[in-house]
Amino acid sequence: MKALRRFTVRAHLPERLAALEPLSTNLRWSWHSPTHDLFAAIDPELWTQVRHDPVRILGEVDPGRLDDLAVDPVFLADLDRAAADLDDYLTRPRWYQNQLDRGAPLATGIAYFSMEFGVTEVLPNYSGGLGILAGDHLKAASDLGLPLIGVGLLYRSGYFRQSLTEDGWQAEHYPAHDPQGLPLRLLTESTGDGGPGAPVLVHVAMPGGRILRARVWIAQVGRVPLLLLDSDIAENDPDLRAVTDRLYGGDQDHRIKQEILAGIGGVRAVRAYTRAHGLADPEVFHTNEGHAGFLGLERIRELITSTGLDFDTALAAVRAGTVFTTHTPVPAGIDRFPDDLIRRYFGGNEGEHESTLLPGLAVDRILALGAENEPGVFNMAHMGLSLSQRANGVSKLHGEVSRAMFQSLWPGFDAADVPIGSVTNGVHAPTWAAREWMDLARRLVGPELLEEARGWERLREVDPTELWATRNTLRGRLVTEVRRRIRASWLERGATEAELGWTAEVFDPSVLTVGFARRVPTYKRLTLMLRDPERLKALLLDETRPVQLVVAGKSHPADDGGKALIQQVVRFADQHDVRHRIVFLPDYDMSMAQYLYWGCDVWLNNPLRPLEACGTSGMKSALNGGLNLSIRDGWWDEMFDGDNGWAIPTADGVADEARRDDLEATALYELLERSVLPRFYDRDDTGLPTRWVEMVRHTLESLGPKVLASRMVRDYSVEYYAPAAAAARGLLPDDFSGARELAEYRRRVEAAWPAVQVMEVDSAGLPDTPEIGAALSLRAFVQLGGLTPEDVVVQAVLGRVGPNEDLTDVTAVSMAHSGSDGLGEIFTATTPLPVSGSVGYTVRVLPHHGLLANDAEFGLVAAPYV
Ligand SMILES: *Cc1c(COP(=O)(O)O)cnc(C)c1O
Numbered sequence: 001m002k003a004l005r006r007f008t009v010r011a012h013l014p015e016r017l018a019a020l021e022p023l024s025t026n027l028r029w030s031w032h033s034p035t036h037d038l039f040a041a042i043d044p045e046l047w048t049q050v051r052h053d054p055v056r057i058l059g060e061v062d063p064g065r066l067d068d069l070a071v072d073p074v075f076l077a078d079l080d081r082a083a084a085d086l087d088d089y090l091t092r093p094r095w096y097q098n099q100l101d102r103g104a105p106l107a108t109g110i111a112y113f114s115m116e117f118g119v120t121e122v123l124p125n126y127s128g129g130l131g132i133l134a135g136d137h138l139k140a141a142s143d144l145g146l147p148l149i150g151v152g153l154l155y156r157s158g159y160f161r162q163s164l165t166e167d168g169w170q171a172e173h174y175p176a177h178d179p180q181g182l183p184l185r186l187l188t189e190s191t192g193d194g195g196p197g198a199p200v201l202v203h204v205a206m207p208g209g210r211i212l213r214a215r216v217w218i219a220q221v222g223r224v225p226l227l228l229l230d231s232d233i234a235e236n237d238p239d240l241r242a243v244t245d246r247l248y249g250g251d252q253d254h255r256i257k258q259e260i261l262a263g264i265g266g267v268r269a270v271r272a273y274t275r276a277h278g279l280a281d282p283e284v285f286h287t288n289e290g291h292a293g294f295l296g297l298e299r300i301r302e303l304i305t306s307t308g309l310d311f312d313t314a315l316a317a318v319r320a321g322t323v324f325t326t327h328t329p330v331p332a333g334i335d336r337f338p339d340d341l342i343r344r345y346f347g348g349n350e351g352e353h354e355s356t357l358l359p360g361l362a363v364d365r366i367l368a369l370g371a372e373n374e375p376g377v378f379n380m381a382h383m384g385l386s387l388s389q390r391a392n393g394v395s396k397l398h399g400e401v402s403r404a405m406f407q408s409l410w411p412g413f414d415a416a417d418v419p420i421g422s423v424t425n426g427v428h429a430p431t432w433a434a435r436e437w438m439d440l441a442r443r444l445v446g447p448e449l450l451e452e453a454r455g456w457e458r459l460r461e462v463d464p465t466e467l468w469a470t471r472n473t474l475r476g477r478l479v480t481e482v483r484r485r486i487r488a489s490w491l492e493r494g495a496t497e498a499e500l501g502w503t504a505e506v507f508d509p510s511v512l513t514v515g516f517a518r519r520v521p522t523y524k525r526l527t528l529m530l531r532d533p534e535r536l537k538a539l540l541l542d543e544t545r546p547v548q549l550v551v552a553g554k555s556h557p558a559d560d561g562g563k564a565l566i567q568q569v570v571r572f573a574d575q576h577d578v579r580h581r582i583v584f585l586p587d588y589d590m591s592m593a594q595y596l597y598w599g600c601d602v603w604l605n606n607p608l609r610p611l612e613a614c615g616t617s618g619m620k621s622a623l624n625g626g627l628n629l630s631i632r633d634g635w636w637d638e639m640f641d642g643d644n645g646w647a648i649p650t651a652d653g654v655a656d657e658a659r660r661d662d663l664e665a666t667a668l669y670e671l672l673e674r675s676v677l678p679r680f681y682d683r684d685d686t687g688l689p690t691r692w693v694e695m696v697r698h699t700l701e702s703l704g705p706k707v708l709a710s711r712m713v714r715d716y717s718v719e720y721y722a723p724a725a726a727a728a729r730g731l732l733p734d735d736f737s738g739a740r741e742l743a744e745y746r747r748r749v750e751a752a753w754p755a756v757q758v759m760e761v762d763s764a765g766l767p768d769t770p771e772i773g774a775a776l777s778l779r780a781f782v783q784l785g786g787l788t789p790e791d792v793v794v795q796a797v798l799g800r801v802g803p804n805e806d807l808t809d810v811t812a813v814s815m816a817h818s819g820s821d822g823l824g825e826i827f828t829a830t831t832p833l834p835v836s837g838s839v840g841y842t843v844r845v846l847p848h849h850g851l852l853a854n855d856a857e858f859g860l861v862a863a864p865y866v
Contacts, residue, residue: 011058014070019083024054025183026086028222030120031139031430033438035082041075051591053122055183090223094145095452096717106717107725109282110148111270112137113292115262116247117152119221121591123182124158125228127247128519128554129616130327132590134288135221136428140709142222143430144452146717149273149282151266151292153258154179154217154228155247162554162587166493168570170555170563174246179217179230187216187227187269190276200272202229202265205357206257207344212240214261216269227269229261248556256337256345259380260357263294267302283725286323286716287388290335290380296322296387297358297366304360309736311365312743315387317736320851321728323720324388326381326420329401329613330523335380339367342378373408385409385420389727389853390720392421394614397637401610412861414810419854423719424635425614426712429453432620434598436470453711456623456704460697465686468693471601471625476509478599482550483507485585485592506580507548512680514629515600515621517552517588520562523611526553527565529604530572531665539672540581545681547672548581550596552588597621602676605630606668609652610637619707625696629676631664639706644699646671727853742851746858748787749847755785756792756862759823761843765830772836780815780843781823789817793848793855794827801840805866809835815843842866
């Protein structure tokens with residue numbers, strides 16, 4: 001018989017073990033190995049069965065065992081130590097508090113919105129890199145003491161689980177998770193006397209006068225609360241209960257409902273949370289990818305409703321405190337909705353233009369925020385950019401690609417001037433580094449530094465023999481895991497025990513191990529390694545210097561092309577002559593990923609450049625002393641230094657895709673044969689691969705400090721959150737007088753701009769053949785269309801000039817206002833010639849105001865017509 005419905009009953013803990021409850025529900029256990037060990041000690045066998053889930057082990061352990069533990073002095077000492085450690089972690093001032101004490105102008109509160117969060121496999125609320133990045137962001141924010149609140153949705157089935165059919169085709173399963181059995185608590189209203197009140201229900205209006213309701217679960221990620229909205233409650237109509245059923249599961253209609261709930265409902269959940277906890281409202285809202293971007297519209301509505309601001313003023317106020325991060329370098333990766341769908345969900349009744357979902361907002365104004373060149377299409381990334389004063393990509397290269405990709409929103413500007421910066425992603429060391437490395441780091445650096453993940457470079461000082469022993473231990477652990485998983489996979493594919501003796505011999509703990517694991521969109525090129533199957537076979541089967549290869553990854557359920565690629569790898573790996581040296585492991589997730597990052601000697605990545613925005617798996621490998629073998633894309637483009645791994649030469653620019661794949665695959669094989677393998681297998685008298693170990697040490701030293709999520713979160717704190725908070729704060733006083741001023745300025749500038757013109761530019765001071773550094777004097781006559789000289793900045797722009805008169809390597813110099821005549825206002829500058837060769841200049845006019853983050857912000861520029 002199958003159960004109709006499942007629910008979870010929590011065990012009653014003996015009084016003396018009460019501390020296990022907070023230790024099991026605060027997800028800090030997921031990156032704190034002593035707490036992990038404590039739960040494992042309850043019942044090691046059961047711990048494996050419940051897949052390392054503290055809440056489950058407490059629910060399923062025999063009550064008699066708990067009574068025994070309640071009088072076991074060793075267990076109790078460990079328990080008390082873990083409880084005291086958690087208490088200390090949650091209360092002691094951290095980096096952020098120390099900065100504030102020193103007077104650093106940091107934000108007093110940040111809300112971080114994302115459609116997915118990967119914190120631990122116990123809470124499978126993610127599909128891949130974006131979600132895991134968001135999880136690492138929360139963990140590092142907790143370690144550093146940021147006053148940050150995470151906001152997202154709780155999916156009943158999360159993303160799918162993957163298995164293989166007999167012939168190697170991907171099969172998908174959607175196990176349902178009961179929130180009662182997860183490490184979550186409900187957000188409740190405060191009753192005033194400190195006790196829990198009724199559960200908070202967030203309401204969002206739906207078309208046809210219906211209401212979508214959601215309860216709010218809180219996952220405690222160390223010091224950081226993560227609010228997760230859940231629509232699966234009896235109060236909702238059946239179809240609305242399903243809004244949070246799956247991650248990336250439905251059609252556009254389903255998706256827009258999810259995004260409305262995450263963005264608009266998410267802000268309402270934040271308000272309920274701060275109200276219940278007596279906290280101040282966040283100053284900064286961080287939109288992690290466009291999906292949650294509706295949050296800005298809700299904050300505009302709040303201001304219009306509560307303070308009577310007009311739309312433009314509210315928009316100015318909201319933009320100041322919003323940070324937008326874009327994660328995709330391809331237009332196809334961006335969420336776009338037909339305008340009609342936006343009208344249906346936001347719009348009012350026939351003939352009325354005020355939004356019913358967000359009263360006070362005109363639907364046409366909403367549509368304008370997400371407009372793109374193609375009429376009738378609403379672009380979530382464009383809205384994200386319109387609603388934020390600060391935006392960034394996730395690696396230096398991706399920042400550059402994003403500036404070009406969104407250039408159309410800044411007509412008249414060179415891509416380099418588009419105001420999108422970059423913060424390179426990072427990974428959370430205590431989550432992703434094997435405990436062996438954490439122990440070594442703790443020994444070398446000390447616990448204080450490790451908490452903020454500083455000092456990782458000192459791992460270079462580990463003795464080479466110990467370092468190599470650690471690598472061998474971790475590779476051995478991976479081999480055991482590979483054998484366990486390949487056997488389980490074959491049983492699922494219909495094999496019998498009797499046929500599977502060979503799986504005990506799969507992989508060899510002494511063979512160079514290469515890992516390739518990631519989602520399977522086309523650009524990641526899962527099958528590039530199979531380009532020349534015979535050559536790959538020769539590498540795998542080499543008698544003296546073999547390679548073994550572990551591959552994993554999920555294809556989006558709707559992507560049959562991706563599934564065919566997986567099948568191609570599986571079929572290759574199924575061949576009897578190579579199956580001991582290459583495996584495809586189904587169901588890539590965080591718990592599998594850890595073994596791969598710990599144990600692989602080489603981490604392979606061969607995307608089509610520049611389609612990998614950042615990539616983080618290679619960073620996790622590097623933290624464990626894995627060497628990256630990768631196309632120079634995303635993070636690797638900026639962090640490869642020639643000695644910390646290998647760069648696969650890219651045939652970027654070769655238009656014929658098949659030829660490009662051939663060239664890059666050949667380069668990959670050659671690197672393996674000529675450089676990677678010899679280094680790994682060259683041993684000294686004691687069996688130590690000295691040159692390899694040297695490379696591992698260099699990797700730990702050069703990449704360790706840069707790939708950390710704590711570095712990323714510090715960058716966001718200082719370069720994005722702090723200025724955004726200052727800007728938002730600056731607009732508030734005297735009933736938003738700053739916001740009014742900025743909105744009024746914008747209206748004035750936009751109205752005047754068509755009449756702003758550079759009438760004439762003349763130069764003086766140069767001899768016939770000037771030398772570099774010679775002074776050039778420029779004078780420009782500018783019509784300001786009613787604006788004052790203080791409303792604008794006039795710049796002389798100098799640089800190298802190409803065959804089409806394009807300026808590159810430019811330097812911009814502000815020109816001073818020095819009077820006016822019949823032709824217009826006069827601006828002048830004298831500047832040394834910055835470069836030699838063919839040099840050119842122009843003059844441009846930009847809006848300029850102290851409350852702007854960037855003079856390019858409005859996308860307005862005037863330059864002489866050429
Ligand atoms: C880190 C990680 C990813 C992201 O890896 P990329 O290099 O960005 O592809 C995806 N899935 C899991 C389980 C991860 O741990």
